[in-house]
Amino acid sequence: MSMTQIVPHGKDTAIQGELYMSFELGDKSWKLTASDGQRGPSRYSVHAGDTAAVLDCVRRARERCQLGPQARVHSCCEAGRDGWWLHRWLTGQGIDNIVVDSASIEVNRRARRAKTDRLDGDKLLVMLRRYHAGERVWSVLHEPTPEQEDARRTHRELARLTQERTAHMNRIGSLLVLHNLRVPVIVGGRDWATWWERHREQVPPVLRGEIERESARLALVKQQLKALEAARRQELAEGKHPLVAQLARLRAIGHKGAWVLVKEVFGWRRFANRRELAGCLGLTPTPYDSGGSQIEQGISKAGNKRARAMLVELA
Known part of the structure; x- marks a missing residue:
């Protein structure tokens, strides 16, 4: 039997043998929330950028959940000022990490809602488990190379x-x-x-x-x-940037516009169809069709703002 075993647990599905961990990244400290899906979450606080302390938290969380050192660790963090270095470091440590778009995280729609690092960490942890159970709960970002x-x-x-x-x-x-x-x-x-x-x-x-x-x-x-x-x-x-030169050959696109589009999007991203491209650039429509209201709210503006601004300028 493999170390990963899915068993019924009430109305939910618990995954044994794997550790889930969320990162709430702050300027001075990081809040880590970890659970195996069977026990309540354990919470840790480390100084921002202290990678040794992060590994120690992973070890302690494994021990608390009675998981072996070979148990798979899944983690997530929101895209932000820390860029991609943490993701690359976690991946190098054998941790299955994903970076998610903060705007795609579901929130309570009440006019006033409680918001703390603890609540945010718990929310990320729950959504991480749902994501690995197969639900499409958020947008996962693509990692560029250094x-x-x-x-x-x-x-x-x-x-x-x-x-x-x-x-x-x-x-x-x-x-x-x-x-x-x-x-x-x-x-x-x-x-x-x-x-x-x-x-x-x-x-x-x-x-x-x-x-x-x-x-x-x-x-x-x-x-x-x-x-x-x-x-x-x-x-x-x-001739160090052939893709830029190739795109600049199109009418009305100069080297400045081609440079931005290639470096931000076309030089490293791959798209299966035009819908994926429009979604990446935030050019998809946002209809509001509920009851008797039928309104087109314009483009979503949820994608790469630099590439979108350049495309709008070129248009």
């Missing part, structure tokens, strides 16, 4: 720097309006230094210093943007 994950950093940093550049430009313009100075040129552009030199004496000294420091930060952001864009153009010219 190389694929790292390849997404370039365009994400470019997007962040572009937002910072806009913020600095708007800030400088707003500070100048305090003294009725309207900038007729692009802040930080080719004619900005000349314009500012002619008008800087009209600004009080403290505010003048603030604007000049803001201008220095703007210049640094523009310098980093220029360097990143030049490096990306060089890689494309050297």
